[in-house]
Amino acid sequence: MSTSQDDGMAEFGYSQSLDRSIGKFASFAAGVSYISILTGTFQLFYFGYAFGGPAYWWSWPMVFAGQITIALCFAELAGRYPVAGSVYNWSKRLGRPVTGWLAGWMMFTASVVTLTAVVLAYQITLPQIWSGFQLVGDGTGETDFAISAVIWGAILIAFTTAVNAFGVKLMARINSAGVFIELVAAVLLIVLLAVNIVNPPTVLFDTQGLGEDSGLGYLGAFLVAALASAYVMYGFDTASSLGEETVDPRRTAPTAILRAVIASFVIGGLILLFAILAAPDLADPALGTSAGGLQLIVLQALGSTLGKVFLVTIVIAVTVCALAVHTAGIRLMFAMARDNALPAGATLAKIDPKRKTPVVPAVLIGVASVLILVVNIGTPKIFTAVTSVAIIMIYIAYLLVTGPMLMKRLRGEWPDAGGGTGYFSLGRFGLPVNIVAVLWGGVMALNLAWPREEVYGEGALAYIAFIFIGSVIVIGLAWYLIRGRHHIGTLPEHMAKNLEQAP
Template sequence: MDTSIEQDGDQHLAEFGYKQELDRRIGRFASFAAGVSYISILTGTFQLFYFGFGAGGPAYVWSWPLVFAGQLMVALCFAELAARYPIAGSLYNWTKRLGSRTTAWMAGWVMLTASIVTLSATVLAYQITLPQLWSGFQVVGDGTGTYDVAVNAVVLGSALILFTTLVNAYGVRLMARINSTGVFIELVAAVLIIVILALHATRGPQEVLTDTAGRGDGQQLGYLGAFLVAALASGYVMYGFDTASSMGEETIDARRTAPRAVLRAVTASFVLGGLILLFGLMSVDDLDDPQLSSATGGLQYVLLQAAGNGLGKAFLVCIVVAITVCCLAVHTATIRMMFAMARDNNLPFAARLARVDPRRKTPVVPAVLIGVLSISVLLVNIRQPQIFTTITSIAVVMIYLAYLLVTVPMLVSRLRGRWPLEPEPDGARHFSLGRWGLPVNVLAVLWGAGMALNLAWPRREVYNATAPYHWYLQWGAFVFIGAIALVGLAYYLLRQRHRSGVLPDHAA
C-alpha cells in the first residue's frame, strides 16, 4: 500500500475534525464489492421476482431500467459528495455540511433505524432458497404448518445475523476478504445464469416486454396502477450503493476510489440483474405457471427448470453466498452509521458506541448491538408475518427518505450558489458533475420524492395483504414513519442537541 496515499487520507480526515482510528485497508475491488453486495442482484431479484411478476406480469421487467435511471441520478450526486467528503456514515456527515445539524441527525436517525430493519428483512431470503437446496434446512416442522415457514425463517435468519456480527466484530480486513470473495462468486454466477437462461429461451423479448398478463384489468388506473405496484420489486433492490462511500475512512485513496465504486456498483447491478430478469422470463416454459408468482417458486423455480436440478442447485448455492455477503454489507454499513453518529455524541451511550478496538481497529459494540436489535425485530415474524412485511416496506421507504435528506439540501446549496461548499483540496480534481450538476440533482430529488410516495402509498396488497385487516397496517408507512420521525426529532431537540459535538477521544 502507498503510505503517502494513506497519510493523505488521514490528513483530509483531520480537516473534517476527526482523527484516523479505523483500519484503512479497503482497495478498489473491495470498495466496489461493498456497494454491489448491498444491492445484491442475486438476493433481490430472486427474493422479489414473484412479487413483481404477480403484480405486473412479464412486462413488469420495464420497472428495472426505470428504477435504475432514477437511482443513477441519486448515485451521481452521491459520487460527487463521496469525492469531497469520504467519511464514515456518509449520508449523515454529508447532510451535516449541506444542511443543518438537525437535518443531519434526522438523516442519520432515519437511515440507522431503516438499516437495522433492512438487515432483519434481508436475512429472510435464506428461507426462500435454503429449503429448496435441502429439505433439512426446514428445521421447524415440515413447512406445511401455519407458522412453520415464518418460524424457520427466524431461525435461519438469526444464524446469519450471528455470523455477520462475529465477522464485523473481528475486523474490516476479514469482512472485506469474505465480501470480496462472495461478490466475485456472485458476479461469475450471475453471468453463467444469464448464459444458461439465454440458451434455454423459448420466446423472444418482444413477447415478454409487451405481455401484461391481464394485470390491471378493471382497475381505475389500468395497467399503470398494476405497474406502479410491480415497480416496488425493483425499488426494493436497487439501493445501498452508498455503502462504498460510507466506508471512506477505511478506503485507500477514498476520494478517487469511492465515487467510482458507487457508480460501478449501481451500473453493474442494473446490467446483470436486468439480463437475469429478461432471460428468465424468456426461458420459462409457461408464463401462466402459478409458481412464478409464488413465494416458494419465483425465479428459483425458473432457474431449476432451465438448468436442471443438479446445476440449478449449484446456482442456488451461489445465491446463498450472495445473500450472506449482502447481509454482511448491510450490517457493516449500519455499524459505520452508528459509529459516525456516536462519535459526534449524537446517540445515547455515545462513548461506548464510538469506541474503536485498538487491536482490531473496528467498533465492536455497535456490531453486537445492531445484531441484537436486528434479531429482536426479526422475532416479530414468528406470529405476525404481515406486520413484518409492513415494517420491511417501511424500512425501504425510510431509506429513500434518507437519500432525499441529502439530495434536497444539496439542491438548495446549488440554487443558492453555495456548491461546491469548499474548493478542491490542494488544487486536486476529483469526480464532479460540473454544469450537469443542477439538472441531475433536480431529477434525483423528483425521482426520490416520487418513488418514496409510490412505496408508501397505502395499498392493501402491499401493507395488509391478508386478514385481519387493520387501517394502521394499510397506512403503515405514514403512521410508523411519522411516529419514528417524531420520536427521533423530539429526542434530538429536547435532549441530544445540547450535548452534540465531537467526543474528545475522537477529535483531531
C-alpha cells in the same frame, strides 16, 4: 507522505481511528454486495411478477434511470467528504444540524430493518435446495415459513455480528470473495438462461390481464410491481460509508459507487430478462409465489442439479449482502456516536484497540435485528412489510442529502469552499441531475409507502409504513430537540490532533 496527509481526517475535524486497508475491488464489492443482485432479484421476483406479469421487467430500467441520478450526486459527495456514515456526514455538511441528524437517524434505523429484511431471503432459497432446510413443519403451516425464516435469519445475523466484531480486514476478505463468486455465477446464469430461451421477446409486453379491476388499469398494477425493482437498487453509498477505511477514498469511492449501480443494473436486468424468456410456463401461478418465483424458473430451465448449484450461490450472495448491510449500519452508528449524536456516544464510538473496529455497535445492531425478526413472526406479510418500511426510510434519508444539495446549487454555493479541484464532478449537468434525483426520490418514497393491502396487509397494517416511520421520526426528533442537540460535538478522543486543518 505524513500521517495527516495520508489519512486526511483532520480536514473534517476527526482523528484516524479506523483501519485504512480497503482497496479498490473491496470498495466496489461493498456497494455491489449491499445491492446484491442475486439476493434482491431472487427474493423479490415473485412479488413483481405476481402484480405485473412479464411486463414488470420494464420497471427495472425505470428504477435504474432514477437511482443513477442519486448515485451521480453521491459520487460527487464521496470525493469531497470520504467520511464514515456517508449519508449522515453529507447531510450534516449540506444542510442544517437537525437535517443531518435526522438523515443519520433514518438511515441508521433503516439499516437495522434492512438487515432484518435481507436475512429473511435465506428462507426463500434454502428449502428449495433441500427440504430439510425447512426447519419448522413442512412449510404448509400458517407460521411454518415465518418461524423457519426467523431462525435462519438469526443464525445469519450471529455470523455477520461475529465477522464485523473481529475486524474490517476479515469482513473485506469474505465480502470480496463472496462478490467475486456472485458475479461469476450471475454471468454464467445469464449465459445458461439465454441458451434456454423458449419465449419470444414480445412476452415482455404481456400484462396477463392484471390491473383490469383497478381504476388505474395496468398502471396501478405496474406501480405495485415496480416496488420489486425499487427494493433492490439501493445501498450503493456503502462504498463511501467505508471511506475512512479505504485507501485513496476521494478517487476510489466515487468510481466504486457508479460501477456498483451500473454493474448491478446490467447484470440484474439480463437475469430478469432471460429468466422470463426462458420460463417454460409464464402462466404458472407458482411464479408469483415466494415458494416458486425466480428460483422455480432456474430449476425448470436448467434442471434440478445445475439449478440447485446456482441456488447455493444465491445463499452466498445473501450472506455477503447481510454482511455489507450490517457493516454499513455499524459505520453509521459509529459516525453519529463519535459526534455524541446518539445516547451513550462514548461507549458506542469506542474502537477496539486490537481489532480497530467498533464492537459495541456490531452487537447492538445484531440484537436489534433479531428482535425485529421475532416480533414479526405472526405477520403474514413479513417479507414485503419489513422490506418496504426499510426502503422507504432509506429513500427519505437519501432525500435529506439530495434536497440540501439541490438548495446549495440553487444558491450558487456548489461546489463549496472545501470541495477543491480534481474530484468527481457533474459540472453543468449537476443541477438537472440533482433536480431529477430529488423528484424521483420523493415520488418513489410515496409509491413505496402508499397503503396497499397487497403490500402491507389489511386494516391498520396497511398504514404500517406511515405509523412506523412516523414513530421513528417523532421519537428521534423528540430526543434530539430535548436533549441531543445540547450535547452534540466531536468527542475528545476522536478529535483531530491537528485542529488547525479542520474547518
